[in-house]
Amino acid sequence: MKLATLKDGSRDGKPVVVSKDLSRCAAMPEIAANLQAALDNWPDIVPKLTKIATRLVEDPSFGEKFDEKTAHSPLPRAYQWADGSAYVNHVELVRKARNAEMPPSFWTDPLMYQGGSDSFLAPHDPIVMADEAYGIDMEGEVAVIVGDVPMGAGLEQARAAIRLVMLANDVSLRGLIPAELGKGFGFFHAKPSSAFSPVAVTLDELGDAWDGAKLHLPLLVDYNGAPFGKANAGIDMTFDFAELIVHAAKTRPLGAGAIIGSGTVSNKLGDGPGKAISEGGAGFSCIAEVRMIETINGGAPATPFMKFGDTVRIEMKDKGGASIFGAIDQVVEQYHPDNSKDI
Amino acid sequence: MKLATLKDGSRDGKPVVVSKDLSRCAAMPEIAANLQAALDNWPDIVPKLTKIATRLVEDPSFGEKFDEKTAHSPLPRAYQWADGSAYVNHVELVRKARNAEMPPSFWTDPLMYQGGSDSFLAPHDPIVMADEAYGIDMEGEVAVIVGDVPMGAGLEQARAAIRLVMLANDVSLRGLIPAELGKGFGFFHAKPSSAFSPVAVTLDELGDAWDGAKLHLPLLVDYNGAPFGKANAGIDMTFDFAELIVHAAKTRPLGAGAIIGSGTVSNKLGDGPGKAISEGGAGFSCIAEVRMIETINGGAPATPFMKFGDTVRIEMKDKGGASIFGAIDQVVEQYHPDNSKDI
Numbered sequence: 001m002k003l004a005t006l007k008d009g010s011r012d013g014k015p016v017v018v019s020k021d022l023s024r025c026a027a028m029p030e031i032a033a034n035l036q037a038a039l040d041n042w043p044d045i046v047p048k049l050t051k052i053a054t055r056l057v058e059d060p061s062f063g064e065k066f067d068e069k070t071a072h073s074p075l076p077r078a079y080q081w082a083d084g085s086a087y088v089n090h091v092e093l094v095r096k097a098r099n100a101e102m103p104p105s106f107w108t109d110p111l112m113y114q115g116g117s118d119s120f121l122a123p124h125d126p127i128v129m130a131d132e133a134y135g136i137d138m139e140g141e142v143a144v145i146v147g148d149v150p151m152g153a154g155l156e157q158a159r160a161a162i163r164l165v166m167l168a169n170d171v172s173l174r175g176l177i178p179a180e181l182g183k184g185f186g187f188f189h190a191k192p193s194s195a196f197s198p199v200a201v202t203l204d205e206l207g208d209a210w211d212g213a214k215l216h217l218p219l220l221v222d223y224n225g226a227p228f229g230k231a232n233a234g235i236d237m238t239f240d241f242a243e244l245i246v247h248a249a250k251t252r253p254l255g256a257g258a259i260i261g262s263g264t265v266s267n268k269l270g271d272g273p274g275k276a277i278s279e280g281g282a283g284f285s286c287i288a289e290v291r292m293i294e295t296i297n298g299g300a301p302a303t304p305f306m307k308f309g310d311t312v313r314i315e316m317k318d319k320g321g322a323s324i325f326g327a328i329d330q331v332v333e334q335y336h337p338d339n340s341k342d343i
Numbered sequence: 344m345k346l347a348t349l350k351d352g353s354r355d356g357k358p359v360v361v362s363k364d365l366s367r368c369a370a371m372p373e374i375a376a377n378l379q380a381a382l383d384n385w386p387d388i389v390p391k392l393t394k395i396a397t398r399l400v401e402d403p404s405f406g407e408k409f410d411e412k413t414a415h416s417p418l419p420r421a422y423q424w425a426d427g428s429a430y431v432n433h434v435e436l437v438r439k440a441r442n443a444e445m446p447p448s449f450w451t452d453p454l455m456y457q458g459g460s461d462s463f464l465a466p467h468d469p470i471v472m473a474d475e476a477y478g479i480d481m482e483g484e485v486a487v488i489v490g491d492v493p494m495g496a497g498l499e500q501a502r503a504a505i506r507l508v509m510l511a512n513d514v515s516l517r518g519l520i521p522a523e524l525g526k527g528f529g530f531f532h533a534k535p536s537s538a539f540s541p542v543a544v545t546l547d548e549l550g551d552a553w554d555g556a557k558l559h560l561p562l563l564v565d566y567n568g569a570p571f572g573k574a575n576a577g578i579d580m581t582f583d584f585a586e587l588i589v590h591a592a593k594t595r596p597l598g599a600g601a602i603i604g605s606g607t608v609s610n611k612l613g614d615g616p617g618k619a620i621s622e623g624g625a626g627f628s629c630i631a632e633v634r635m636i637e638t639i640n641g642g643a644p645a646t647p648f649m650k651f652g653d654t655v656r657i658e659m660k661d662k663g664g665a666s667i668f669g670a671i672d673q674v675v676e677q678y679h680p681d682n683s684k685d686i
Contacts, residue, residue, distance in 0.1 A: 011383055011598075040354055077598055079420045079461035085528075103526070113528040114457040118422035118598030130495055134594070151535075152473055152680025173594060183446070185428075185456040186529025192494075192594040251477070251516060251535040255354075255420055255461030337495025 001046075001053045001202045003164065004326075005035050005072045007122065012036060013072045017052040018199050022326055024063035026052050035074055035200075039257040042147055042163060068198035068326035073120040074166055075145065080258035081117035081194065083141070083170055084110055084244040086237045089274075090266035090285075093292040110239045110247040113186055115170070117259070121195035123328045127171055127306075128335035129192065135175030136306040136332055139264040140221045140285035140314045141168040142233045144241050145200060149254040158245035159213055161254075165206065167197035167219070167314055168261050169328045174288055174305055196259075197314070198326030205324070213240035215316075217324075219265045221285050222313040228290075229283035231267040231274070233316075264289070285314075306332045344389075344396045344545045346507065347669075348378050348415045350465065355379060356415045360395040361542050365669055367406035369395050378417055378543075382600040385490055385506060411669035414541035416463040417509055418488065423601035424460035424537065426484070426513055427453055427587040429580045432617075433609035433628075436635040453582045453590040456529055458513070460602070464538035466671040470514055470649075471678035472535065478518030479649040479675055482607040483564045483628035483657045484511040485576045487584050488543060492597040501588035502556055504597075508549065510540035510562070510657055511604050512671045517631055517648055539602075540657070541669030548667070556583035558659075560667075562608045564628050565656040571633075572626035574610040574617070576659075607632070628657075649675045 004025060005013035012034035016025035031048045032038035038045045055062050085091045088106055095102045121127065129136055145164040149157065176190040203210050209217045216234030220227070239247070244260050254260075266289060267274060267282040274289060275281020284290045291301035306312070315327040347368060348356035355377035359368035374391045375381035381388045398405050428434045431449055438445045464470065472479055488507040492500065519533040546553050552560045559577030563570070582590070587603050597603075609632060610617060610625040617632060618624020627633045634644035649655070658670040 077422045079422060080459055082459070082531075100527075106526075109526075111526055111528055112531055114459055114531060114534075116423055116425070116457055116595060117460075118601050119596045128494070129594070150680065151471070151678060154680075176594070181527050183449075183452075183454055184443075184524050185454055188425075188455055188457060189594045193596070251472070251519070251532045252459060253462045253536070258461050335494060337493065337497075 001049055002199045002205060003035060003049070003074060004066070004199045005074050005076060006070055007072050011076065013076050016066070017049055017056060018066050019056040019063065020205070022066055022068065022199060022323060024056060025066035026056060026063040028052060036078070036257050039145065039147065039163060042256065069124045071198035071326065072122045073196035074164070074200040075257060075259065076120055078117040078120070078257055078259050079255050081115035081261070082112055082248045082258070083115050083261035083263060084112045084239060084247070085263035086110065086239040086244060087263055087266040088238040089236050089268045090264040090289060093266070094288045096292055107238060110244055112244065112247055113191070115191055115194060119193045121193045121330070123195050123198045123326065124330065125195065126331050126333040128333050130335045130337065132307050133175055134173040137172045137174050137287045138221070138306070138312040138314070139170040139172050140219050140229060141170050141262045141264060142215050142219065143168040143196065143259050143261040146245060146254055146258050146260060147256045149245060149249045149258070151249055151251065151253045153246060153249045155242045155246055158242040158249070161245060162203065162241060164200040164202060165210070165215060166200040167316060167325050167328060169195045169312065169314055169330065170261060170264070171195070172286070195328050195330060197328055201324060209318070213242040217316050217318070219285055220315045220317065221283065224311055227277045227283065229285045230277060231265045231282040231285055233262065233265045236267050237262065308332050308334045344392055345542045345548060346378060346392070346417060347409070347542045348417050348419060349413055350415050354419065356419050359409070360392055360399060361409050362399040362406065363548070365409055365411065365542065365666060367399060368409035369399060369406040371395060379421070379600050382488065382490065382506060385599065411541035412467045414669065415465045416539035417507070417543040418600060418602065419463055421460040421463070421600055421602050422598050424458035424604070425455055425591045425601070426458050426604035426606060427455045427582060427590070428606035429453065429582040429587060430606055430609040431581040432579050432611045433607040433632060436609070437631050439635055450581060453587055455587065455590055456534070458534055458537060462536045464536045464673070466538050466541045466669065467673065468538065469674045469676040471676050473678045473680065475650050476518055477516040480515045480517050480630045481564070481649070481655040481657070482513040482515055483562050483572060484513050484605045484607060485558050485562065486511040486539065486602050486604040489588060489597055489599070489601050489603060491599045492588060492592045492601070494592055494594065494596045496589060496592045498585045498589055501585040501592070504588060505546065505584060507543040507545060508553070508558060509543040510659060510668050510671060512538045512655065512657055512673065513604060513607070514538070515629070538671050538673060540671055544667060552661070556585040560659050560661070562628055563658045563660065564626065567654055570620045570626065572628045573620060574608045574625040574628055576605065576608045578610050580605065651675050651677045
């Protein structure tokens, strides 16, 4: 089953079931007011949504046209967004890039930050930011939406709680990270609103690419229209989603609809760091990594962070080449705050 | 106007308008399904809720009995919980307690962490935790709920966005903080579910105790039935709520219903650290502070963190001695996870 939320002017949007080829969709007005409501009552809701999904398969004339450009993030706002750093390779490179040591425990104890979740960007919304000097960067990720997870849940419970899978662009402000982390309380200013793929899918839609806790497919990242990354999300993922969920629920329960992210997808090449696609490598899912490689190879970073007008596209295709989740496709635009506006 | 959310078995509870003396309440079935829905549409909702509030004043027989023990946190779950450390005195003492330096910029640049918001505790719910060794501590705070705040909002916009005020117990796990902060990504495990006061109030309910961005009343903290803290929330608040909101919204908008906390309320005594109530001081809103004072005075902390069975009560009274928000009243209990339970 594939699910999306269409923009309709409301805060939570209009939930729809989407056909496997992302061409059509059907509303669910009598089933759930929005995707969060469906997740709140998932076991009762799934059979009803499955009926709609089946009809979309059986009747090619059923439903309306689905245009992912009109989609919001599947959850336009959520009660929880906790993002891991499961590709420890990425963490190690980014730390090197800012001359920070990585403790060896990072290979055994998952790293996770608490994200803001009240104002997600739609997948085709611009990334508006006041200043290029913030060091605007994309982070291509895989994310799961879970059901209720009790505090202290084990790995089996965590695996069983995974309801939906989607992609994420965990926008990061590299220029603000050192000062924010230096204050000791986490990223805060350095992690503005994230965006998620137009479509979230149930595990059965992933076939054998889903091994129970990892997604074994390349994450395609295009930067300004050119291939930039194709790292396989199933490779070099030090902590799988079950381990990330167990970590998130160590001292508190997770509510239905909580989103857990993988962190930037990143593949090593043998024992060395990653390589650009043009050099036969898997490329990168964020700019910070390529800057690190450039520093290793040439002494200094050459690729700047994103400027106003730059675009990023994040997508994943099945073995037949069809888009699974639709694409996150965003342009960076300058934000002009209007402090005179009444609230 | 005073608002609360009664436990009714649903995730978001049943919203009610509460009488000023907290004795009666009236439901709002045709106005808003829950408090978040009211905040989503606040300008339209306020006149309708005001009518109910007025009737509660004019007709002493109107409404049903209000029992704060049946109340959930006003928002049982929220899309955003960002907690400042506005009483920099507290930060300085807690840092000293763990032998960490406090950068001087902390007096000019607000410190804020992103909290989890999908599983708040009800104000009279126990604090369940698997292990006393986590170093369980209360943090008595004031918190505001805001309307939509655009990214880059100014101080006037921030002030105008404050919808409701309440109290918070930002439960902290002191034993986990050094390792979590050492990893560099924030508190995560060290900040389990928070609890909020039974009642949230509009600014007019606070009279001249509300100066536009601070609440000038003592925060009463009882620990195991004895007075422990009575620090005035309007004193030594280095950053007021408008400044905290501006800080929270620097690189992203805040959605209606976002909760912004003050951090642990803490008063200095002259130029020195705080003093216990029994010694004529304002006491403490968390145990970490008293342990620091004990270390300064006697070389080592004497007061342990909370053990199973310990209780904390957090309340604020108006000048006439009446409870404004009802009380957060919690006991610490041992949690036994059941990893065999199906999800």
